[in-house]
Amino acid sequence: MFTRPTWRSRTLYQVLATVLVLPFLLPLLWIVAISFEGAGAVVNYTAVVTQTPFLSFVVNSLIISIGTVGLVFASTMLAGYALGKLHFHGRELIFTAILAGLMLPAVALVVPLFTIVKTLGLFNNYLAVILPLTAGLLPMTILLTRNFVKGIPDELLDAARIDGATSFGALTRIVIPLSRPIIAVVIVWAFLNSWNEFFLPLVFLQSTSMQVITQIPTYFTSTYGSDVPKIFAALVLMCLPIVIGYLSFQKFFERGLTAGAIK
Amino acid sequence: MSQQLASTTGAPAAARRHRRRRDRLTAYLYLIPALMLVVGIVYFGVLYNLWVSTLDWNGISPNPAAVGPGNYLKIARDPIFWGALSHIAIFGAITIVVQMAVGLLLALVFNGPVVGRAVYKAIVFIPVVLAPAAVSTAFRQFLRPDGQVNDVLSALGLGAFQQAWVADPDVALYALAAVNIFQWTGFSFILYQAALSQIEQSHLEAAQIDGAGTWRTVRHIVVPQLRPTHLTLILTGVIGSLKTFDIVYLITGGGPGRSTEFLTTYIYKQSILQFHVGYGAALSIVMLLLALVLTVVQTHLYKLDREV
Structure with missing residues (x-):
């Protein structure tokens, strides 16, 4: 297989690759195909967008995703910079303490989260999803960012400081521009996780006006019974932005999703 | 001349020391958002879970009964x-x-x-x-x-x-x-x-x-x-x-x-x-x-x- 390919081995590879990819391709095609069935594509998609709260679900998901990405980005850059470049007592301890949150699944925190949300009156409030999501994402993003920032040469930061930059100035003018590769990973990771999050909205966002796109299937099934083609039209619409995003920024998505595993 | 030299080499060192001290404070400041979220949610959550796990509680009743390791014993038999x-x-x-x-x-x-x-x-x-x-x-x-x-x-x-x-x-x-x-x-x-x-x-x-x-x-x-x-x-x-x-x-x-x-x-x-x-x-x-x-x-x- 590693020698110069003959015509026969080329054919063999092509056939093998095609057969192997079918189990992944077929379900994707079915999703699209079913969304065209029944009353037809135009009717299905128009109905989803105009006769259901689909758009408000999208807006809610966008607000939660943008809020989470913003909060993750800001807290990660500040913490990653402090842990990677600044000197202070207890640095390793704090780093370890943050990392320990890495493996905790949100479901295992549902009882305390429920109490926090109830006490602060945050039911049907975006924060009830944004804050726990951010807390769950931070250990990973801080680990990646801290390791990356650590690799930035001290001379660059010292030079900036001698030129009179504050430590915050060094962060915004040196660290952030140099960390663009890891920032892209952090943003993709945070966006994907918040856009696709199902559990937290399920528990904390129950009023229809606050629901998010991952709740569309459940909402539709309970409201429209088994109008399967329309449900699938909604699935296509909810997956489309992510698929387009992936196809446009393949490298960042692949790196973003696997970065945690490789480190 | 020599004094001038000393002060020019001394000044950056003093400035650096000063900067280090200020950096220490800023470092803690920069860690506040991350720590508030991770400690406030994850650590608080685990401790709260530990406490609630010793109660027979429906989440609403104001005075739940303490059952010690009762819930864990129940899990072992569940x-x-x-x-x-x-x-x-x-x-x-x-x-x-x-x-x-x-x-x-x-x-x-x-x-x-x-x-x-x-x-x-x-x-x-x-x-x-x-x-x-x-x-x-x-x-x-x-x-x-x-x-x-x-x-x-x-x-x-x-x-x-x-x-x-x-x-x-x-x-x-x-x-x-x-x-x-x-x-x-x-x-x-x-x-x-x-x-x-x-x-x-x-x-x-x-x-x-x-x-x-x-x-x-x-x-x-x-x-x-x-x-x-x-x-x-x-x-x-x-x-x-x-x-x-x-x-x-x-x-x-x-x-x-x-x-x-x-x-x-x-x-x-x-x-x-x-x-x-x-x-x-x-x-x-x-x-x-x-x-x-x-x-x-x-x-x-x-x-x-x-x-x-």
């Missing part, structure tokens, strides 16, 4: 809990093994002379970026007795293998594993692909010239060199199985009966739907301990392996 553990183990074993095998196979095949490799690669990876909620909803339809999966089987002449999939308590868990494999194989594929590109092409070619067949090259040269990737995938796979919620909740809801109950779905039902908050908290603590032990054991093995 067949649903043990059932959930065995479901996670079976689900985890199947998904990890298949995702690794198929992911590696895909990486090896796509490494060969394949026209349109980028398209093939994208198709395999797209399920990874989709919301599990969307994939689950789609598969609930595909796996119906009159669904697409059974159609394909009968078209292939494999009609005998048709199943009621998620409606059959003997099959539902395997159907869930299949959905998980569909969604996550792209992940192991990408990791293997990255690792393969690190292996010296000459190693592979040498084996070939020595007359080693393709299969032997893969077995004796490629597979051992991919060891770190295997371990990473096992680690993420084990934790992933423990965390799985969306596809179980949306496809089978833990049923039929309790045949696909996972720890996550059981915690959700106990804590949120049935108001057994004390019991739910105790289950959560057991789950956290499991995640912790599994992670520590595996990272330890991982380190040992690296030293060897």
